[in-house]
Amino acid sequence: MQTYLADRYQAEFIILECDRILNSTAYIRRLRSVIKNRSFDSIIIEYVHSSYFLNCFPENVRMILDAHDIVSERARQFAAFNYQGVLYEMNEEDEYRLFQCYDHVMVLSSNDQTIVSGVLGPERTILSPHPVVTTPKKLRNAVSNITFIASSYLPNVDGISFFIENCWPAIRSKYDVTLNVIGTVCEKLQSPPEKNIMIKGFAANLNDVYADADIIINPVRFGAGLKIKNIEALGNGLPLVTTSHSASGLGKIPADIIKIADQPEEFVNAVVQLIDNYELRKSQGAAAYRFIRQNFSEEVCFSGLLHIIA
Incomplete structure (x- = not known):
């Protein structure tokens, strides 16, 4: 998506920190420094656990969550194979409450689109899968x-x-x-x-x-x-x-x-x-x-x- 938007819309991408992971307070401080004296029509926040960034923007900005995965659903899948607590987890109630804080929630798959549409309604749910731009490969007669x-x-x-x-x-x-x-x-x-x-x-x-x-x-x-x-x-x-x-x-x-x-x-x-x-x-x-x-x-x-x- 970054390359697509940069090529077609001259979009600018700023990385807050390249070399290490910061805590939420440090990220907020850096973000506020970057966006100071700038206005925005739409903001996309990646991952539901980054929702603390919502506090950095005024209410009149369109806020979009790029959810990637539904965390509570992922947790259920992991638990079914006895891998509880391996990754960041969130229960369904808390996750859906955070969804409500956004104008739109963007998901990768049609299955997740159905789930989020049930929470927010279809008009607030965006299906945006990962695109593939490739050429077909020539298949060999024998498998190696x-x-x-x-x-x-x-x-x-x-x-x-x-x-x-x-x-x-x-x-x-x-x-x-x-x-x-x-x-x-x-x-x-x-x-x-x-x-x-x-x-x-x-x-x-x-x-x-x-x-x-x-x-x-x-x-x-x-x-x-x-x-x-x-x-x-x-x-x-x-x-x-x-x-x-x-x-x-x-x-x-x-x-x-x-x-x-x-x-x-x-x-x-x-x-x-x-x-x-x-x-x-x-x-x-x-x-x-x-x-x-x-x-x-x-x-x-x-x-x-x-x-x-x-």
Whole structure:
């Protein structure tokens, strides 16, 4: 969004602190120094736990919360897998009360749009997903690389660990393929139990990573919001196998675009079908790319927000 607004509207972006995390009092002090003697039509505050910034602006300014995830919903998801208290938590009542302090609340997924619309009404809810601007990758006839790309966020660590333990041995026993794990998620993983699992770490150029991938997996089982790695995989025209939880943020996605699997046997079977069938991989990848172009372009993703602030 930052690049999009800067290119089209000459928007200015000021970072209050680059090198360290401050407390709320210090952030407020710096913000007030930056905005002194300036007026604003609309203000976007990122994350509900940053709502203390509301005190810095007059009541006649349109205040928009960029919620990213619904924190209370994320907490429920984490608790279902016995990860209570790992991240910042907020109960539903307090979170919805803070939503009411804003003129609009912006969310990433259609599921969250439904929840927030129930609290504020649809006219105060903005759906603004993460856009993808990519070109489709050329698929190889034979599968060599199955790829997972993720940060060190706990659900990612849980998901790939679950896949390596419960799914990968069955796939590897049938095929000479490699599992490539990319991103800071690698920092949280133990040494691979097999030589055909490559824990590669951070990649500066994801375009090269996607160009080298034959199948993308996303075995994340819990969390919240839109799974950006899903839409990036689809936007690169690659076949994707993911969980029903992970796919839910995509909205009503046609069945021919992704393969959904939750249990280990389902995940193995879905990956095996793609390995065995080049035409299936090609058709799924092409349908995925068309879906992203139609639903996750910059123009589509930012239209609701730009309509509000124009």
